[in-house]
Amino acid sequence: MKTEFTPAQLADPAIAEADKILRACVHCGFCTATCPTYVLLGDELDSPRGRIYLIKEMLEKDAPPTAEVVKHIDRCLSCLACMTTCPSGVNYMHLVDMARARIEAQYQRPLPDRALRAALAWLMPKPHLFRLGMVIGRWVRPLLQLVPTPRPKGGTPALLSRIKAMLALAPRQLPPPGPALGSVFPAIGPKRGRVALLHGCAQQVLAPRINGAAINLLTRHGIEVVLVAEEQCCGALIHHLGRDEETLRYARANITAWMKEADRGGLDAIVVTTSGCGTVIKDYGYLLRDDPAFAAPAAKISAMAKDISEYIGGLELQVAGTRGDLVIAYHAACSLQHGQKITQLPKELLSKSGFVVKDVPESHLCCGSAGTYNFLQPEIAGKLRDRKVANLASVKPDMIAAGNIGCMVQIASGTSVPVVHTIELLDWATGGPRPGVE
Incomplete structure (x- = not known):
């Protein structure tokens, strides 16, 4: 894509980065086939290619965002399916994040x-x-x-x-809070490793059982788990609202806390059970690349961040019994399959643990959760949920597994089939309680 930024504009590192991303786009339109909003609405401006044009024009003109631009950027789920499809490697994630930050700074919403x-x-x-x-x-x-x-x-x-x-989406009854920050869970038997487990925000309120299952499985396999006392929100939710400065404050606080913990007791990884959080933490190195004090530690933390399935993939799970009669429909969270490029591993872990795992039609399409999207764009989110639930139902599952709390809550609002986290099933397979039973 040809761009027309002035030399003065290109002196700004952010604009120079946007120029690099925009020039990678070759207008092929492959992204439109996998974009949920384009599939639903059929509007070119609600496709990645259309949004790229809008962002390009806004940045080149250095003009405040218009209501039309804001409408179409707001409709983007940041599911990143376009990045999986793009043959040219266009980093749409960073481009749309930049657009959101500009909208937050320059557009007066109602x-x-x-x-x-x-x-x-x-x-x-x-x-x-x-x-x-x-x-x-x-x-x-x-x-x-x-x-x-x-x-x-x-x-x-x-x-x-x-x-x-x-x-x-609010549950009828909230579960008791999970373990507090600062808790340490010793390894059972010979110690094989030590990890920090992201405590989380919404997940800790809605489903603390998820981290409980992770702690049980990890300690059962010789891994010490620590919930770092000074940890804060990862920043994912507010990052997608365009609040960059707040996001960076959270990122710096977490980097400081995790580096301190690594120096104090050693850490093999920072394990994350919410894939939306994991995608942003793995991006800390990029977000803080121009910060002299945090660029190096941010890159180190990003390298240490592992989705729970990634970390468990390096362990030899001790499976107890067989569960071959239980059919699991695996929902691939966008932040996991598109954001982190983790596609087969969760399914392989479930299959090796004795479950019958079914692939779901249109698995590349978002369920409509996308952080706060289902609150801010409820009509589109509802249509995507219904489409996802119908596809999940087509494989006649006994349970639905996912790796992200937002997806779990969204899907559960449209089906009576139990929706559980992948780690809950793996915990059950290795000696923990059966999930989905209240």
Whole structure:
């Protein structure tokens, strides 16, 4: 793609990086076939190629984002299926992140939109506040269902429809909190390694059993697990809201905490059970590449970050018994298959552990969760969920497995089939409790 940035513009490292990404695009359009919003809406501007044109024009003109640009960038899920499909290696992830940051800095959203985004950025990274919000939401939900939902205007969902979508995903009963930060879980038997396990934000409120299963499996196989006391939110949720400075503050705090823990007791890896978080942590090195104080440690932390399936793939799992009669539909979270390029390993681990694993039609398409997307774009997210649930149902599973809490909650809202984390099944296969049973 030809670009027309001035020498003065290219002196800005961010614009120089955007120019490099834009020039890699050859207009082939392969990305349109795998883009969920284009598949649903059929609008070129709701495809990666169309959004690339919008971003290019916005950056070249150095103009504030227009409402039209914002609408189509907001509709992007950041599922990154386009990056898997692209034959030219266009780094769409970094380009759309740059566009979101510019929108956040230069575009004046309507007040209700700003308020909702600010509330999400404030609540969701803080488990105690998020838990409180879920408790309140459980009481408010029946009242809001009595209020008619207005139709969206100008492509932007109404605030009430967004709030209803958020509350619809709130569980009827929250589980007790999981282990606190600062906890250490010794290896059972001879110690083979030591890892930091990402505590998480929303997952700790909605499903602390996931990290519990990871801790049980890891310690059972000789791995000491630590929940680092000074750890904070990974920054993924607010990063996708365009709040770059807040994201970098979280990243620096986590890098400092994990490096300190590595120096104190040694760490083989930083293990992550939420693939959306893992994709961003693995990108810390890029995000802080121009920070003299953090560039090197950020790159080191990114290299240490491992999805739970990656780390377990290096262990010899001690499978107890067989479960060949249980059919598992494996949902490939976008952040895992497209963001981290981990595709076969989770399925191989499940198969080797005795489960019958079924591939799902259209497995490349997003379920509609995408961080806060199902709150901010509930109509599109709902259509994607229904499509995903229908594809999952087509293989007649006994359980659905996924590697990301957002996907799990989204899919569970549309099916009665138990939706569990891959690590829960692997924990069960190696001596833990059966998941999906309350």
